[in-house]
Amino acid sequence: MNREKKLKKPVASFILLTNIIFLPLFLLVGATSMLGFPTWISDVTFCIAAWSSTFAFVLLFKKIYPGQRFIPFVKGKFEKKLKLSVILTAVMIQTFIFFMILLIVTNNSEVDSTFTVSSWGMLIYFFFKNLLSGPIGEELGWRGFAQIELQKKHSPLIASIIIGFWWGIWHLPIWFTTGLVGRDLIKYILFFMLAIMSTKIVMTAFYNLNQNLIIPIIIHQFFNFFIGIINGNLIDLIMYNAIFYLVVAVLIIIINPKNVLYGKYVE
Secondary structure, three states, rough: OOOOOOOOHHHHHHHHHHHHHHHHHHHHHHHHOOOOOOOOHHHHHHHHOOOOOHHHHHHHHHOOOOOOOOOHHHHHHOOOOHHHHHHHHHHHHHHHHHOOOHHHHHHOOOOOOOEEOOHHHHHHHHHHHHHHHHOOOOHHHHHHHHHHHHHOOOOHHHHHHHHHHHHOOOHHHHOOOOOOOOHHHHHHHHHHHHHHHHHHHHHHHHEEEHHOOHHHHHHHHHHHHHHHHHHOOOHHHHHHHHHHHHHHHHHHHHHHHHOOOOOOOOO
C-alpha cells in the first residue's frame, strides 16, 4: 500500500502557502472597496481572507499528518475541559490593559468621541465580525498546528517568538492600507510587530495551561476588539498595546508557573 509522504518542513510550508493564499484574497478585499461595493461585502471578503491560514492547513493536512483525519484533529483541539481560572485571568489582564489605554487616550485625545462605534448594534456587529475573521479564522493554523509543531523541537518561548514573527509578517499587506508613510509607517510596523509577538507569548502561556484552542481564540478576540473600538491615533494605540502586552509577556516569562512557558508541549 502506498503511503503519502510526510512533509519535511511542515511549518515552513504552512507559512508559505498561507501567504500565497492570503495575498489574492486581500487584493479582492481592496477591489470590493475601490469598486464601491456595500461595506458588508468588503467585510465578508475580509473574513474570508483572514481564513487563509486555515485554508492552507486544510490543503496540507494529509501531508503533515498522514493517516489522520481532519475533523477528529480539529475536535481534539477543543476536547480539554476549559479551566475557568485560566479564562478569567486572561480576560482580566486584557480588560485591565484596555482600561489603562482608554484612560490614557481619554486624557490625551482631542476627538469628540472616545469610541469608534456609536450604538450597541454597531458594537455587536463589530464584535462578531471580528470574531469570525481573525480569532476563529487564524487560530487553528497558527496556534493549533504551527505553534504546537514547533514546540516539539523548541521551548514554547522560542516557538512563540518564531511564530509571532511570521504571524506578524503575514499582516504585511494590511500595513500599507493604514495610510501611513515614511517614519510613521516604520513606527507603526515596529510597534505592531512588538505587540503581535508579545501577545503571541501571552497566548502560548495560557494555551499551554489549558491546551484548548478556545483560549487563544478568546485572547485574540479581545486584543483585536479592544483596540478596534477605541477612537485614537493609530500609532499611539498600537504603541500602548505593544508596551502593555510586552510587560505582561515579560512577567509571565519571569513567573513561569510550572514551566508552562518553557516546558516542552506533550500531546
